[in-house]
Amino acid sequence: MKAVLSILLSFGLQVAFAACDTTLNSGASISNALSSVASGGTVCLNAGSYPSFNASVKKTAMTTVTVSPGVSRSAVTVGWVDVRDSQYLAFVGLTIAGGQVSIPGGAASSHIQFKGNAFTSSLNIFTPQNVNQDTLIDGNTFNNIGQGATEGRLGVRGYNNNIKNGVVISNNVFSGSGPSDGIQIIGGAYGTFIGPGNEFFNIKQSGCGSVHCDPIQFYGATHTTVDRNYFHNNSTGMMVNGGDGPMTVTNNVFDTDGEYPDQIVRAGTSGDIITHNTFSSGANIRFGDSLGTVSNATIRDNIITGRINLQYGQTMAGLGTIDHNLIGDQAIGTGGLQGQPTYTGGSKPTTVSGFKLTSSSKGYKVASDNTDMGISVSGGPTTLTAPTNMNQI
Numbered sequence: 001m002k003a004v005l006s007i008l009l010s011f012g013l014q015v016a017f018a019a020c021d022t023t024l025n026s027g028a029s030i031s032n033a034l035s036s037v038a039s040g041g042t043v044c045l046n047a048g049s050y051p052s053f054n055a056s057v058k059k060t061a062m063t064t065v066t067v068s069p070g071v072s073r074s075a076v077t078v079g080w081v082d083v084r085d086s087q088y089l090a091f092v093g094l095t096i097a098g099g100q101v102s103i104p105g106g107a108a109s110s111h112i113q114f115k116g117n118a119f120t121s122s123l124n125i126f127t128p129q130n131v132n133q134d135t136l137i138d139g140n141t142f143n144n145i146g147q148g149a150t151e152g153r154l155g156v157r158g159y160n161n162n163i164k165n166g167v168v169i170s171n172n173v174f175s176g177s178g179p180s181d182g183i184q185i186i187g188g189a190y191g192t193f194i195g196p197g198n199e200f201f202n203i204k205q206s207g208c209g210s211v212h213c214d215p216i217q218f219y220g221a222t223h224t225t226v227d228r229n230y231f232h233n234n235s236t237g238m239m240v241n242g243g244d245g246p247m248t249v250t251n252n253v254f255d256t257d258g259e260y261p262d263q264i265v266r267a268g269t270s271g272d273i274i275t276h277n278t279f280s281s282g283a284n285i286r287f288g289d290s291l292g293t294v295s296n297a298t299i300r301d302n303i304i305t306g307r308i309n310l311q312y313g314q315t316m317a318g319l320g321t322i323d324h325n326l327i328g329d330q331a332i333g334t335g336g337l338q339g340q341p342t343y344t345g346g347s348k349p350t351t352v353s354g355f356k357l358t359s360s361s362k363g364y365k366v367a368s369d370n371t372d373m374g375i376s377v378s379g380g381p382t383t384l385t386a387p388t389n390m391n392q393i
Contacts, residue, residue: 020044023068030065030078031055037063039088044068045076052079052097059088066092073118080121085109092116098148101135102126104157108133115139122148122180125156127189132166135179144176151217152181158189158220165190165225171197174215174360177207181214185221190245192221195252196228205235205259215238218247227251228375230352234256237263241289246271251375253355256283261306268292275300276367278341278355278374281348282306284322288314296320301367303341303374304328326363326373341374353377 021041022033026048033043033055040061046068057063067076073093081099083089086109091114098121102108108129113136122145125135139153145153153174156167170193174182182200185192200215207213215231216238218224222245231237232255240247246269254263254277263283266272268291275298279285284306288295293313299319307329310316316332324335332336342361345354356377357364363373 011143018254020068024050026050028172031057034059034065039063042066045078045094047071047075048077050076050078052081053360054080054082054084054101055086057086057089059086060145062088062113064090064092065094066090067094072220073116083109083112087111089113090115091214093185094118095348096123097121097143098123100124100149102128102133104128104149105159110134112136113138114361117141118143119145119153121145122153122155124149125154127156127158127161127165127167129159130161130163132150132164134166135168137167137169137172140170141175142182145180146178147180147211150181150184150186151211151213152184153178153282154183155193156183156185156189156221158185158187159361160188161190163190164223165192167191168193168197169198172199173175174198174200175202177202177204177213179208179211179213181217182337183215184217184219185224186219186224190225191223192225194224194226194229198229200229200231201233203234212239216240218244220244222246224248225250229253231263233257235259236265237283239265241265241267241288241291244269246273248273249277250275252277253280253352254278255280255349256306258282262286262295262309265289266294267312267314269294270296272297274298274302276371276373276375277302279304279306280355284309286311287319288312294319300324301369301371301373302326303363305340308332324366324373325369335368337366337373 023044030053033058039059042064077095079097090110093116095118104126111134116139118141142153214236218240225248228251230253237254259283264285267289286309288311299322302325304327323333326337339362342358344356357372367373
């Protein structure tokens with residue numbers, strides 16, 4: 001039985017380092033090693049630089065490329081990683097110069113993981129077929145990276161899919177302007193799951209020049225879930241206006257720096273679910289623009305310290321169901337409250353856990369489900385742990 005060394009990353013992601021089946025030195029071919037190692041095996045990399053990986057390698061159990069025991073992530077750099085239509089490959093704890101998942105317009109990969117890596121260039125995920133391709137992007141850093149195949153440093157490109165693509169983006173850090181969006185989803189990608197535990201910060205338009213950059217942007221996305229993430233000190237939040245299918249946004253913190261208080265801009269769609277989020281420091285949700293209005297939305301159990309901003313003929317009555325929200329400028333609908341919350345972390349919390357309501361706060365235990373309005377920070381499946389920046393394994 002292989003001995004396993006478990007390292008707990010600062011995100012709470014546990015990465016298991018198995019005994020090395022093959023160990024490579026700087027300059028060696030990762031693709032050759034992966035082709036030779038048995039399914040479920042581990043290829044370890046000693047300190048140094050390794051050439052780009054561009055191959056289709058199909059395994060029947062998760063086969064891992066990672067640093068050798070005792071070697072830091074920053075000591076191992078790998079060129080562009082293009083897994084094409086590979087199966088059951090994991091790249092863990094490396095410094096990677098960008099990459100690509102699946103073949104654009106061709107075959108999909110399956111069971112691909114990137115965990116605990118530092119990306120120095122963009123990562124592009126294609127979903128060219130109507131399959132659940134089981135792609136996990138977890139615990140990585142995407143700091144000050146430019147655009148890739150989309151306008152995002154992490155891009156998901158669909159092909160007008162009609163089943164869930166199986167792409168999960170969790171526990172990552174997106175910081176600095178790039179210039180690029182943090183995540184951009186385009187092309188009718190279906191069912192991407194963003195969360196839990198991603199942190200978006202310091203994505204500032206002032207650092208983007210002529211490029212418009214947002215933490216998250218949709219430009220043709222459908223049935224996306226954005227769940228348990230932390231947005232702070234960004235110029236914007238989510239730009240998801242026009243032509244997209246319904247989305248679910250739940251248990252996120254949007255803490256505006258005031259530059260552009262509309263932290264969600266939404267238009268031209270129907271059926272959104274926006275629940276149990278905290279929009280702090282005067283943050284708004286905006287509905288309606290030149291691409292149309294929003295209908296049949298459910299907006300419930302949120303804290304919106306600014307207001308619901310209606311534009312381009314959007315009406316409150318046409319928006320959908322609005323109830324049990326604490327809103328800064330007005331009480332709307334059943335269980336609606338007007339005013340400001342008080343947080344256990346003070347007037348300007350610096351961690352997600354600090355946005356828990358005090359027992360004397362407006363919104364405390366009066367949500368539609370008898371919990372607090374705003375995010376849930378304890379208990380059950382909606383637990384949201386404050387992310388911590390990860391620089392080293």
